[in-house]
Amino acid sequence: MLELRGVNAGYGTFQALFDVNLDVKAGEAVGVIGPNGAGKTTLMRIISGLIRPSRGSITMEGVDVVATPPHKIVSLGIAHVPENRRLFPQLTVDDNLKMGAFMKEARDHYAERLEVVFDLFPRLKERRHQMAGTMSGGEQQMCAIGRALMSNPKLLLLDEPSAGLAPVVVQQVFELVKRIRASGLTVLIVEQNVQQVLKVVDRAYLIEAGTIRASGTSAEMLASDTVKEAYLGV
Amino acid sequence: MQTFLDIFDIYLLEAVINGILLGGVLALLALGLNLIFGVIDVTWICYAELVMLGMYAMYFMVQYYGVSYFVAAPFTILLVAVLGAALHYLVIAPLLTAPPINQLLATGGVLFVLQSFATVAFGIDFRNLGIRLPVLAFGDMNFSYARLLSFVAALVGMVAVYLFMTRTFTGTAIRAISQDRQIMALMGVDTKRIYLITSALGGALAGLAACLLVLQYDVHPFVGLSFGPITFLICVLGGLGNFIGGFIAAFLFAEIISLGGLFSDLEWGYVLAFAFFIVMMFIRPAGLLARRR
Numbered sequence: 135m136l137e138l139r140g141v142n143a144g145y146g147t148f149q150a151l152f153d154v155n156l157d158v159k160a161g162e163a164v165g166v167i168g169p170n171g172a173g174k175t176t177l178m179r180i181i182s183g184l185i186r187p188s189r190g191s192i193t194m195e196g197v198d199v200v201a202t203p204p205h206k207i208v209s210l211g212i213a214h215v216p217e218n219r220r221l222f223p224q225l226t227v228d229d230n231l232k233m234g235a236f237m238k239e240a241r242d243h244y245a246e247r248l249e250v251v252f253d254l255f256p257r258l259k260e261r262r263h264q265m266a267g268t269m270s271g272g273e274q275q276m277c278a279i280g281r282a283l284m285s286n287p288k289l290l291l292l293d294e295p296s297a298g299l300a301p302v303v304v305q306q307v308f309e310l311v312k313r314i315r316a317s318g319l320t321v322l323i324v325e326q327n328v329q330q331v332l333k334v335v336d337r338a339y340l341i342e343a344g345t346i347r348a349s350g351t352s353a354e355m356l357a358s359d360t361v362k363e364a365y366l367g368v
Numbered sequence: 369m370q371t372f373l374d375i376f377d378i379y380l381l382e383a384v385i386n387g388i389l390l391g392g393v394l395a396l397l398a399l400g401l402n403l404i405f406g407v408i409d410v411t412w413i414c415y416a417e418l419v420m421l422g423m424y425a426m427y428f429m430v431q432y433y434g435v436s437y438f439v440a441a442p443f444t445i446l447l448v449a450v451l452g453a454a455l456h457y458l459v460i461a462p463l464l465t466a467p468p469i470n471q472l473l474a475t476g477g478v479l480f481v482l483q484s485f486a487t488v489a490f491g492i493d494f495r496n497l498g499i500r501l502p503v504l505a506f507g508d509m510n511f512s513y514a515r516l517l518s519f520v521a522a523l524v525g526m527v528a529v530y531l532f533m534t535r536t537f538t539g540t541a542i543r544a545i546s547q548d549r550q551i552m553a554l555m556g557v558d559t560k561r562i563y564l565i566t567s568a569l570g571g572a573l574a575g576l577a578a579c580l581l582v583l584q585y586d587v588h589p590f591v592g593l594s595f596g597p598i599t600f601l602i603c604v605l606g607g608l609g610n611f612i613g614g615f616i617a618a619f620l621f622a623e624i625i626s627l628g629g630l631f632s633d634l635e636w637g638y639v640l641a642f643a644f645f646i647v648m649m650f651i652r653p654a655g656l657l658a659r660r661r
């Protein structure tokens with residue numbers, strides 16, 4: 135479904151990604167793990183077009199993502215839940231979800247999508263007229279994921295969904311990811327919470343200093359010495 | 369003594385009501401300017417000059433070509449909307465990432481260009497529509513139809529903008545964009561397009577204001593100076609970019625002008641309004657309702 139080949143990217147003179155190759159197949163859940171500043175967020179941003187790779191190719195179902203204008207990438211079926219959620223704090227939950235359905239194709243199915251999202255997150259329905267910025271972190275994360283789902287994506291990019299949340303809420307977020315997976319959506323998830331994320335994904339990549347260091351199934355990654363030593367603290 | 373009080377109260381009431389009527393149009397002007405500032409984060413110094421061009425458009429259509437007022441008005445609104453979009457496309461868009469002072473100077477330059485253009489093209493004569501609307505007598509109070517019509521039309525215009533901003537996808541995007549510009553692309557929103565639509569909307573509001581002001585004031589190349597500065601003061605007093613603050617400030621200003629004019633000359637009303645503004649800038653420098661961030 136998604137293919138990255140030889141991708142380099144950075145900000146100004148700082149290079150954040152070096153020759154990254156990554157695949158996500160339809161129906162899979164894939165994790166990207168690694169320390170702070172390894173380039174995980176940059177990786178998400180080049181896929182959704184927020185920044186452009188300096189070299190390499192990105193294709194979504196055969197379509198060249200790099201050649202697609204950033205605001206059209208969501209139409210390819212890629213929805214990005216950005217780091218720190220990035221809701222519109224002074225818009226209501228309803229209006230935030232509306233923004234998720236902005237593109238033409240999604241607008242036509244706005245009512246249906248709203249039902250799907252409210253089904254998944256009944257809490258959002260209760261809070262629909264509340265300003266998004268006044269909700270708790272967990273609720274905001276639900277709203278951010280809901281907003282991304284409004285576009286009826288094929289591939290969901292989740293950037294650190296557990297960041298800044300209380301441990302109990304982190305559990306809930308990972309439960310949610312499981313449910314989203316079960317609904318047939320393809321998921322690419324970036325996490326520092328290695329132990330948790332390896333429980334919900336099929337495969338994972340380990341990224342360090344902008345380079346893919348290792349990749350494999352969740353079981354392989356859990357068993358790998360590099361991952362164990364550096365991230366699981368065993 | 370009793371009769372004196374009666375008359376005084378009637379005049380006071382009349383002045384209060386006239387203030388409200390004036391506030392409607394000022395609120396409309398402030399809304400247009402606030403919209404541009406709140407969404408695009410630039411200040412159109414030349415906003416009142418767009419209104420001036422709209423007034424000329426009304427004048428020529430109605431006086432010169434004999435088009436009826438109500439037919440000419442939509443064309444004027446459309447014309448100024450196109451001017452607003454053109455202003456954004458030609459002047460603002462290339463300067464979006466430039467320092468604010470450059471943007472300010474550029475729109476300030478447009479102000480002089482438009483004034484000079486109007487002087488060369490239309491001369492410095494004061495022109496009016498030649499429409500004299502009757503005066504409505506209500507008890508002992510007199511209200512001009514022009515003001516009543518302006519007030520109602522301004523309210524309708526503002527309600528229309530409110531509905532557009534709250535009910536449509538594009539309107540919601542306009543409200544969202546100033547809260548997080550970078551991620552708009554993730555929503556599938558083309559920010560350039562939203563800016564252009566917002567500029568056209570700001571222009572349309574200036575066009576509507578032109579249609580209403582031309583009923584009460586003569587048009588000349590420098591007419592923008594009579595309500596441009598006050599529109600800015602209203603926006604700053606309400607908190608730049610704050611729609612509700614601008615709305616309240618417009619009526620506050622209009623009342624000060626109207627009531628100040630009751631006790632002495634109309635000019636003193638303006639002096640009081642500006643003095644009030646200066647005092648308020650010390651008390652609430654970020655505006656009546658400081659924009660929450």
